[in-house]
Amino acid sequence: MWHMRHMWAWVLAFCLAWCATAFDIEAHDAIGQTAASAMDQEATRQIKRMMGGQDASDVAGWGHQVDDTYPDMARLHFQVHDDAPGFCGETRTAKCEDNICLLQSIKHFYGKVLSDEGRRIDFPEIDYSKVAKGIKFSDADFLKMLINLVGDLHQPLHVGYANDNSGRKILVKFRGETMSLYDVWDHAISEVVRTQESNFWLGGWTHVRAVSSEWEKDKAKWKEDGPFKSFDRWLNEAVEFTCSKAYVHPITGKKLAGPNAENGPPVEIGEDAYQEWRQLWLRQILIAGERTAIVLNDILDNKGATRLATGSKVQTKADEERKKEEAEWEKERIQRQKERRSRTSSSFINPSAFITNLIIAVFTVPIFLLVANHGLNPQTYAGLIRSILESEGPAPKSGGKRFE
Numbered sequence: 001m002w003h004m005r006h007m008w009a010w011v012l013a014f015c016l017a018w019c020a021t022a023f024d025i026e027a028h029d030a031i032g033q034t035a036a037s038a039m040d041q042e043a044t045r046q047i048k049r050m051m052g053g054q055d056a057s058d059v060a061g062w063g064h065q066v067d068d069t070y071p072d073m074a075r076l077h078f079q080v081h082d083d084a085p086g087f088c089g090e091t092r093t094a095k096c097e098d099n100i101c102l103l104q105s106i107k108h109f110y111g112k113v114l115s116d117e118g119r120r121i122d123f124p125e126i127d128y129s130k131v132a133k134g135i136k137f138s139d140a141d142f143l144k145m146l147i148n149l150v151g152d153l154h155q156p157l158h159v160g161y162a163n164d165n166s167g168r169k170i171l172v173k174f175r176g177e178t179m180s181l182y183d184v185w186d187h188a189i190s191e192v193v194r195t196q197e198s199n200f201w202l203g204g205w206t207h208v209r210a211v212s213s214e215w216e217k218d219k220a221k222w223k224e225d226g227p228f229k230s231f232d233r234w235l236n237e238a239v240e241f242t243c244s245k246a247y248v249h250p251i252t253g254k255k256l257a258g259p260n261a262e263n264g265p266p267v268e269i270g271e272d273a274y275q276e277w278r279q280l281w282l283r284q285i286l287i288a289g290e291r292t293a294i295v296l297n298d299i300l301d302n303k304g305a306t307r308l309a310t311g312s313k314v315q316t317k318a319d320e321e322r323k324k325e326e327a328e329w330e331k332e333r334i335q336r337q338k339e340r341r342s343r344t345s346s347s348f349i350n351p352s353a354f355i356t357n358l359i360i361a362v363f364t365v366p367i368f369l370l371v372a373n374h375g376l377n378p379q380t381y382a383g384l385i386r387s388i389l390e391s392e393g394p395a396p397k398s399g400g401k402r403f404e
Helices: 002-038 041-050 062-069 071-077 102-117 139-152 181-196 208-225 227-246 271-300 303-307 317-349 351-374 378-391
Strands: 171-174 177-180 267-269
Touching: 002 139, 002 181, 002 208, 002 271, 041 139, 041 271, 041 303, 062 071, 062 139, 062 317, 071 102, 071 139, 102 139, 102 227, 102 271, 102 303, 139 271, 171 181, 177 181, 181 271, 208 227, 208 271, 227 271, 267 271
Parallel strands: 171 267
Antiparallel strands: 171 177
């Protein structure tokens, strides 16, 4: 069907646009599912209200649709550290001009939502025109950005170092393919788990109970320290994870980045190394999910959450493509309705059909009446015929004169 072909064309275009960030789609979705499992009832109700019936997993990858439309917005998703103070040292300096970096963005969007609720809080300002001219965010957009950014905080190479371009310059050999360290953590591990362990991936592992102890600790620390100190702590933990796990071969302990990294051919990430990183990757997803839930519960359990507006102000390329397809589907639906009405109306004035039905009626109606009145006994019809013939009388004799 025409509309099905166009629907699949849109899906293909969507997938092609996202192929470079496949991990982000799948990982963010898993993070959103974990967050949904840990959200309070009121927070769940409010987010569905604001997102038009969607939940945290449905909008988890939305930030990257924004990046696809406004490429410079990607700067908000990274906390790139300067190597000058010392690679993976105790002193760290992030490249964060104009507050355009991951940690400051999280604080900014959190502060914007709270302000709209009526809560007073100081938060870093960001001039959006420096990353996306003309972009405007709604309250729902603020929340969607937070869901995306908290997830990105737990992708280890989103908080990496500048000299290796957040792992993009580090080449490793993974499953017979040479790729960057960034790609391994960004989508390669995810792809292997999804394709080779589909039963596991779809088996309900994204539930907060899998990290219940971490969740309880994070909730307690959030209540004790407040949001901004918690965000700082989460960043410090993320950088520590990057330096001790993502930048280090899990079996040999060799440094993959920094001044102590060995030069040479791409380092092999074998099956044992993959299994180690797989467990760490899955845990990062779950931790990101429970922390996303903590942020959303804090925002949406407040009585001021009812003031937050629904709907989105940001229009992405994906939104435009979806609208075009929906318009085409609507045009086809109207055309099908017109065709059905045309066929229906023409069937009432078809001359050929009328004549055919009339001829049939000429023969069938009398027969039907005879059967209805006299039954099916042949003797009845024989008697009926005789009575008709007798009623006509004998034929008259000829009156002509005979000539002899």
